[in-house]
Amino acid sequence: MAAVEIPRDEQAFLEYVQAGGQVETTDWLPDDYRAKLIKFIEMHGNSELMGVLPEREWILRAPTLQRKLALTAKVQDEVGHAQLIYRVVEDLGKPREQCLADLVDGKAKFHNVFHYPTKTWGDVGVIAWLVDAAAIISQKALLKCSYAPYARIMKKICWEESFHILHGRDVILAMVTGTPEQFELVQEAVNRWWGPLMQFHGNPIPPDEDPMYLWRIKSQGNGEARQQFLDGYVPQIWELGLTVPDPKLRKRDDGEWEFSEPDWDELKHVVTGHGPKTEERLALRRRFLEQEQWVRDAVLAA
């Protein structure tokens, strides 16, 4: 059978991916598509790399040896995801060194939730449970990505993330079945993280105006992802006797969730590098990049 011809003009290419077509690294790619892919995938890689820092801060303070080991494993997984994802970006034409340099120089973005502090062990549980849940919804929408190499690594990433969510639920369940103080730690953490969680999937722009959807880099719009998150996780929050700090939150008879408008100004402010922990965490990355230069040198000398 003759191989599928990847169209070599932008409009035909767009129609091809919109009909569910996938492309490989070696295919002809429109410049705009390549640029959008790099931007999107690089931000994903940055988020994995920066996303370990809020949890890393708790490895030494985790309550038991088992929790320390699990947290360490999770951090190791997320850094591994960053490695896989940067590899995809490299093949698209942006070197990893450049990605890292742009990140520590504050020129590149990463997800809003990783700009916030982790105040208590309750926050660690909420991150592993709800932040990872929100992330897995975005990542599952990438399994059908028009750029096949990215879709393929997402399969592995989603598989590992499912362990992280379970780990998070286990941490949460241990606390909600513990002392009233422990329960309160979880409730306070949910209250702190709810705003950022509702902002996580981004502005509710219609999918047809979202370039990432138009090129079928992701397969669903932001609003739809948020609805999926609410539908999957609000019932899980409520069943534990926890509350969600939004008086307007309710599920309508037609199945759609209503909620207070998330703070889009805060989202914009935070992801442009003005979050409460942005500077501190970037400084840490910068320091490690310098400190570990000898490893890269040693590899090159091998």
Next chain:
Amino acid sequence: MGAGRGPRSVNELPVWEVFRKEKRGSAFEHAGSVVAPDADFAEAWAREQYGRRGESVALWLVPRDAIRDVEDWADEFGLKYRRVDGYSIKARLKEARERAGTAGPG
């Protein structure tokens, strides 16, 4: 790092394609790639990224340059008769059944 010998930046290191076998008896499938200066480093990183959780029973590491890519499938002679899509029997089968006065097989 000798000047003029080998790659001088990690961006110039060779790419190794990684294939993994999920269980005994299954086929190797392309998993992804790693960047490494030699086969030993490539193995170390591939083990870490594609085998840490016991998700693979075997890995193949192949330098990307060693792969011969075949993607063009010319069909100048229209060899459709070698494939199932080369045969359309629906109309003739209908005609044959009508002639025989049968509704279908059996």
